Amino acid sequence: xxxxxxHNHHVILSEAASLELGxxxxxxxxxxxxxxxxxxxxxxxxxxxxxxxxxxVKGIKGFEAEFIKSKFSFNLRKPSVQWSDxxxxxxxxxxxxxxxxxxxxxxxxxxxxNP
Amino acid sequence: xxxxxxxxxxxxxxxxxxxxxxxxxISGHTALYWYRQRLGQGLEFLIYFQGNSAPDKSGLPSxxxxxxxxxxxxxxxxxxxxxxxxxxxxxxxxxxxGTSGNTDTQYFGPGTRLTVL
Numbered sequence: 344x345x346x347x348x349x350h351n352h353h354v355i356l357s358e359a360a361s362l363e364l365g366x367x368x369x370x371x372x373x374x375x376x377x378x379x380x381x382x383x384x385x386x387x388x389x390x391x392x393x394x395x396x397x398x399x400v401k402g403i404k405g406f407e408a409e410f411i412k413s414k415f416s417f418n419l420r421k422p423s424v425q426w427s428d429x430x431x432x433x434x435x436x437x438x439x440x441x442x443x444x445x446x447x448x449x450x451x452x453x454x455x456x457n458p
Numbered sequence: 459x460x461x462x463x464x465x466x467x468x469x470x471x472x473x474x475x476x477x478x479x480x481x482x483x484i485s486g487h488t489a490l491y492w493y494r495q496r497l498g499q500g501l502e503f504l505i506y507f508q509g510n511s512a513p514d515k516s517g518l519p520s521x522x523x524x525x526x527x528x529x530x531x532x533x534x535x536x537x538x539x540x541x542x543x544x545x546x547x548x549x550x551x552x553x554x555x556g557t558s559g560n561t562d563t564q565y566f567g568p569g570t571r572l573t574v575l
Binding site for chain 1: 499500551562564
């Protein structure tokens with residue numbers, strides 16, 4: 344069965360540290376890849392997404408992610424985190440053709456950034 | 459409204475009671491999803507509506523769960539004879555129609571936190 348794995352469940356960093364959150368998926372076909380973020384008390388919102396083209400995608404707030412097809416990975420990175428990046432981060436993969444697009448979600452990574 | 463809205467924001471109920479959760483998607487978004495998020499876990503797909511097509515109910519955990527959608531607007535998720543394991547945040551998301559990349563982004567509501575005592 345298709346699945347999405349996020350390797351880090353809880354990450355604690357100090358401000359200005361670099362961040363990399365792992366995401367791997369198990370599916371051999373064409374995929375669309377997403378990172379969503381949920382800040383404390385707020386809705387889930389899109390951070391960035393990959394559909395085609397340049398495998399290095401840039402998102403909001405200085406985040407980026409690189410799609411490495413050979414590794415089935417879509418890791419999220421930020422060179423220097425801020426306290427305001429404290430949030431829950433979810434990786435998701437979109438399978439299927441046509442309009443029936445269901446996202447398969449990872450379990451999420453809780454990031455705490457200490458000031 | 460500008461975003462997806464859900465009501466109520468919190469619901470506390472007794473085991474065995476029925477509950478109804480409501481979702482108002484963004485206007486023009488023909489696709490609507492319901493998810494369940496248990497504490498400390500990822501999102502669990504429940505059901506998906508796309509226009510007038512038959513809904514994809516493959517994620518509903520039992521026949522106590524059902525959902526309706528009126529045209530391309532409001533949706534209600536009904537849980538009958540609630541159990542304690544139904545306690546979770548129920549999230550609704552909507553997106554534009556079509557299959558191109560730009561329409562695949564799902565926009566989430568704030569969720570309904572359901573507590574079954």
